Amino acid sequence: MKAFAARPRDAEDLRQLVRMLDLHTVGDVLASVRAIFPEEEPPERLRLMLEDIFSEKDDQSPGPV
Numbered sequence: 001m002k003a004f005a006a007r008p009r010d011a012e013d014l015r016q017l018v019r020m021l022d023l024h025t026v027g028d029v030l031a032s033v034r035a036i037f038p039e040e041e042p043p044e045r046l047r048l049m050l051e052d053i054f055s056e057k058d059d060q061s062p063g064p065v
Helices: 008-020 026-036 044-060
Strands: none
Touching: 008 044, 026 044
């Protein structure tokens, strides 16, 4: 439900769900949402929010040693 709402206030909850479910890409999350709600297409705002979440995650990962 948080994914379909994709409101700005849901971003932190989505970040936590991504970590808890060990999802690694926008596609992973969208596939999970589609599996749970096969009759509904996830909203575009969700994809945009996920792109932001995963870009933040990439920015925090350590660089090459």
